Amino acid sequence: MGKWTRRAFISAGVLTSGVVIFGVAVRPGNRADKVRDLIAKDDESVFNVWVKIAPDNTVTAILPHAEMGQGVHTTLAMMLAEELDADWDRLEVAEAPADKEYANYALGKGFVLGDADVPAFLIDTIDGVFLTIMQAMDMQITGGSSSVPMTGQQGMRVAGAATRAVLLEAAAKSWNVPVAELSASKSQVRHEKSARTAPYSEFAQQAAALSLPPKPRLKTPDEFTLLGTDVQRIDIPAKVNGSAMFGLDATPPGMKYATVKASPVFGTNVQSVNEASIQAMPGIRKVINLGDAVAVVADGYWQAKQALDRLEVKFEENGNETVEQSEIYHQFATDMDAATANNDEIADLEIGDARNALAGADTVIEAEYRVPYLAHAAMEPMNCTAWVHDDICEIWTGTQNPLGFAAEVANALEMDLENVHLNNAYLGGGFGRRAFPDYTIQAAKIAAEVAYPVKLIWSREEDMRHDHYRQASVSRFTAGLDGDGKTTAWINQYVDKYDPVEAPYPPYDIDNQYIHYAESGTHVPWGFWRSVDHSLHAFFTESFIDEVAIAAGEDPYQYRHNMLAGQPRIQKVLDLAAEKSNWDQPLPENWGRGIAVHKSFGTIVAQVVEVEVVAGKVFPRRVTCAVDAGFAMHPDGMKAQMESGIIYGLTAALYSDISIRHGAVAQSNFHDYEMLRMNESPEIETYIINSGEKIGGAGEPGTPAIAPALVNAIYNATRKRIRELPVKMHDLTLDDLESKDVA
Amino acid sequence: MIKLNVNGKIHDVEVDPSTPLLWVIREQLGLTGTKFGCGISQCGACTVHLNGTPIRSCVTPVQAAVDQLITTIEGVKTYDDELHPVQQAWIDEQVPQCGYCQSGQIMSAIALLDSNPSPTDVDIDNAMSGNICRCGTYPRIRRGIKRAALAIEASGENEESING
Numbered sequence: 001m002g003k004w005t006r007r008a009f010i011s012a013g014v015l016t017s018g019v020v021i022f023g024v025a026v027r028p029g030n031r032a033d034k035v036r037d038l039i040a041k042d043d044e045s046v047f048n049v050w051v052k053i054a055p056d057n058t059v060t061a062i063l064p065h066a067e068m069g070q071g072v073h074t075t076l077a078m079m080l081a082e083e084l085d086a087d088w089d090r091l092e093v094a095e096a097p098a099d100k101e102y103a104n105y106a107l108g109k110g111f112v113l114g115d116a117d118v119p120a121f122l123i124d125t126i127d128g129v130f131l132t133i134m135q136a137m138d139m140q141i142t143g144g145s146s147s148v149p150m151t152g153q154q155g156m157r158v159a160g161a162a163t164r165a166v167l168l169e170a171a172a173k174s175w176n177v178p179v180a181e182l183s184a185s186k187s188q189v190r191h192e193k194s195a196r197t198a199p200y201s202e203f204a205q206q207a208a209a210l211s212l213p214p215k216p217r218l219k220t221p222d223e224f225t226l227l228g229t230d231v232q233r234i235d236i237p238a239k240v241n242g243s244a245m246f247g248l249d250a251t252p253p254g255m256k257y258a259t260v261k262a263s264p265v266f267g268t269n270v271q272s273v274n275e276a277s278i279q280a281m282p283g284i285r286k287v288i289n290l291g292d293a294v295a296v297v298a299d300g301y302w303q304a305k306q307a308l309d310r311l312e313v314k315f316e317e318n319g320n321e322t323v324e325q326s327e328i329y330h331q332f333a334t335d336m337d338a339a340t341a342n343n344d345e346i347a348d349l350e351i352g353d354a355r356n357a358l359a360g361a362d363t364v365i366e367a368e369y370r371v372p373y374l375a376h377a378a379m380e381p382m383n384c385t386a387w388v389h390d391d392i393c394e395i396w397t398g399t400q401n402p403l404g405f406a407a408e409v410a411n412a413l414e415m416d417l418e419n420v421h422l423n424n425a426y427l428g429g430g431f432g433r434r435a436f437p438d439y440t441i442q443a444a445k446i447a448a449e450v451a452y453p454v455k456l457i458w459s460r461e462e463d464m465r466h467d468h469y470r471q472a473s474v475s476r477f478t479a480g481l482d483g484d485g486k487t488t489a490w491i492n493q494y495v496d497k498y499d500p501v502e503a504p505y506p507p508y509d510i511d512n513q514y515i516h517y518a519e520s521g522t523h524v525p526w527g528f529w530r531s532v533d534h535s536l537h538a539f540f541t542e543s544f545i546d547e548v549a550i551a552a553g554e555d556p557y558q559y560r561h562n563m564l565a566g567q568p569r570i571q572k573v574l575d576l577a578a579e580k581s582n583w584d585q586p587l588p589e590n591w592g593r594g595i596a597v598h599k600s601f602g603t604i605v606a607q608v609v610e611v612e613v614v615a616g617k618v619f620p621r622r623v624t625c626a627v628d629a630g631f632a633m634h635p636d637g638m639k640a641q642m643e644s645g646i647i648y649g650l651t652a653a654l655y656s657d658i659s660i661r662h663g664a665v666a667q668s669n670f671h672d673y674e675m676l677r678m679n680e681s682p683e684i685e686t687y688i689i690n691s692g693e694k695i696g697g698a699g700e701p702g703t704p705a706i707a708p709a710l711v712n713a714i715y716n717a718t719r720k721r722i723r724e725l726p727v728k729m730h731d732l733t734l735d736d737l738e739s740k741d742v743a
Numbered sequence: 744m745i746k747l748n749v750n751g752k753i754h755d756v757e758v759d760p761s762t763p764l765l766w767v768i769r770e771q772l773g774l775t776g777t778k779f780g781c782g783i784s785q786c787g788a789c790t791v792h793l794n795g796t797p798i799r800s801c802v803t804p805v806q807a808a809v810d811q812l813i814t815t816i817e818g819v820k821t822y823d824d825e826l827h828p829v830q831q832a833w834i835d836e837q838v839p840q841c842g843y844c845q846s847g848q849i850m851s852a853i854a855l856l857d858s859n860p861s862p863t864d865v866d867i868d869n870a871m872s873g874n875i876c877r878c879g880t881y882p883r884i885r886r887g888i889k890r891a892a893l894a895i896e897a898s899g900e901n902e903e904s905i906n907g
Contacts (some may be wrong), residue, residue: 236839241820428844545838684882
């Protein structure tokens with residue numbers, strides 16, 4: 001964890017306003033071999049500011065991450081305030097501007113040092129190329145559940161502790177007392193012997209002149225007074241009275257509105273636009289051909305939308321117009337078969353000799369699973385306001401990657417990066433979607449064509465049909481069991497691997513494993529979707545182990561428990577979920593209970609779902625969730641993220657299905673891409689384990705295990721094994737009738 | 744020229760009478776607390792009150808709101824400018840996550856409690872299932888409504904005891 005913080009460089013400065021700033025930066029000439037080659041110049045340093053102390057003793061935490069509902073502003077501010085002994089009630093928070101100096105280098109650093117579970121958010125948006133480390137350090141990305149484990153642990157806490165240390169050192173000099181006799185709390189320095197107390201601001205300027213300790217001592221959890229408590233979230237008051245500013249709410253003077261239509265079939269360009277078709281419509285300012293999309297600019301969104309709906313646009317054809325979802329699944333199967341037939345399998349994980357072990361197995365179990373494409377469907381449709389004037393481009397939007405977006409705009413408009421001023425707003429949901437800059441580039445290109453600010457708003461239909469989708473996939477399993485029912489061989493083949501690497505690996509003690517995949521590209525654009533590959537592989541592996549347990553004649557919880565002897569931390573989380581769910585208690589008729597456990601982004605989550613199946617419809621009634629993220633910095637925030645991940649995952653498992661028809665997305669809005677609603681929302685209980693292990697993330701780990709826990713519960717209730725999502729496509733009513741007929 | 748009564752203020756707006764109320768509220772009146780989510784009355788992000796009844800402003804032509812009392816999230820504070828008990832309950836239960844749908848959720852919850860001061864779980868399901876929350880704050884919304892109901896009941900009792 002501390003690999004780079006020990007080499008970190010901490011510095012301070014006084015602004016003309018009297019505000020003192022302390023920060024952490026990566027020091028050039030880092031001794032890590034991989035870094036030395038990648039940092040361009042020996043005298044170059046990346047400066048990163050985290051904390052300000054104003055003359056009135058107000059402490060401001062400057063946070064390089066976007067708030068998209070995960071509570072990250074609160075948690076990161078708590079991490080700084082804890083180490084700084086700052087007065088929480090007077091702490092202010094500011095999101096760092098999209099500026100290179102606020103680059104989220106922790107992410108890049110962890111990547112280079114192989115130090116952490118760094119997510120694939122490192123794949124930059126710039127020209128779609130994978131980043132070098134210097135580019136990585138230019139990023140300021142929120143994703144991969146990395147904010148607290150990386151920025152928080154390695155940035156905020158170190159900055160807070162170092163700043164506290166120099167403040168105390170300055171106070172000791174000023175009062176001429178040993179620093180060891182000083183204590184600090186609520187942004188005040190205290191000297192007990194002389195009964196003196198003074199605010200931090202009194203020493204801030206002197207402190208800024210001192211050399212900051214590069215390796216400040218961090219508190220141990222038993223010393224925490226703020227971390228681990230349930231403070232109220234900073235962003236919530238503005239979110240109950242309509243004053244919170246989202247991207248959609250930006251209102252620069254003289255603004256007009258635009259909306260766009262891209263080719264329904266991905267990857268084709270506009271062939272022709274008949275502007276005469278909307279000539280008579282009111283309020284229309286301009287029709288702009290963006291190459292792969294058409295934009296209408298009008299005095300209001302409604303006018304733009306009405307006109308766009310009527311505008312005659314033809315798109316070129318690229319051969320994908322005939323692609324159907326069934327053909328995509330057929331292609332997957334063909335490519336999987338071909339990989340095996342042609343000795344072309346791409347090995348993912350090999351432990352022992354799975355084929356040999358299978359040959360000697362007493363029982364062989366096989367199953368094939370399938371998942372569809374998924375859209376993010378954030379509540380706030382994609383939107384961006386842009387204004388090109390006086391050789392600059394101002395952007396107002398909600399993004400998980402402000403620096404990357406600014407760079408994309410600079411690239412698109414052929415401007416210098418420093419002339420792109422991006423103002424990040426609250427995100428009306430991110431889930432990975434707002435890491436892709438397409439909507440921001442469109443807005444900038446539109447703004448470049450007119451003399452006033454333009455707010456581009458995508459309709460919900462455009463948002464649904466031009467997302468970057470979680471991949472559809474197929475996964476095939478073969479397991480071999482010995483005479484005692486123990487799994488001795490695990491063979492798994494699936495389609496297309498993205499990230500994180502470990503997503504398909506089962507946590508269980510299985511001596512022989514062979515996991516491999518086949519590549520099978522489609523024209524459907526891919527995107528990070530809450531928990532990325534974990535979202536499908538947890539469904540695959542945790543459904544299949546359930547089938548194996550049942551085939552072995554064992555209780556699905558006990559079977560998992562017994563195979564986790566080598567993973568005591570995971571076993572403990574599983575056990576807690578089972579215990580709190582009253583796993584052994586009988587349920588009413590038509591109810592079922594299912595369990596699953598999965599580790600992702602450094603955090604272990606086990607969930608037990610209870611379902612009731614009423615006339616073929618599945619109602620998840622209760623979810624018991626156990627989570628170990630090492631230490632929950634903000635326990636209520638952790639619980640909120642578990643609740644959120646569970647409902648997001650239940651929605652996908654029960655309903656979500658993006659399917660391709662004639663090369664385009666068939667679904668368009670919430671009537672055909674349905675959401676879990678209040679009347680279907682289960683009771684959720686979350687139990688937190690603070691194991692003291694390395695800190696994991698919170699935003700994504702609640703999602704992966706819920707789909708398998710759900711289908712395992714449905715099996716328990718109906719004896720029907722669902723191997724393809726979403727659940728809604730399966731007729732559970734018929735099975736009820738059949739079982740009654742048999743009876 | 745169309746006359747609208749929004750949050751107790753009269754506004755004259757120059758707009759096509761078929762324009763959905765949502766866009767008039769946001770673009771002409773500059774009240775951005777009411778959100779756009781789907782445009783087809785499926786998600787509830789645009790919920791406002793028309794004479795106290797929750798409506799989806801994204802499918803309500805502005806002409807249907809003429810001479811009616813329109814209330815948006817900006818107008819739900821009590822007369823002494825305190826938070827509405829539902830807003831306070833939302834803070835106490837730490838309901839919002841991304842927050843985008845919450846104006847609509849709060850408008851639906853206030854309308855529910857105005858007509859039904861002590862709703863059952865089924866009443867809450869019926870009143871709130873038109874409002875989607877992608878962050879999955881439903882369990883907290885349910886708790887928030889129950890907490891607000893208790894707070895409203897308690898304040899009513901206080902008033903009675905003062906009056907009595």
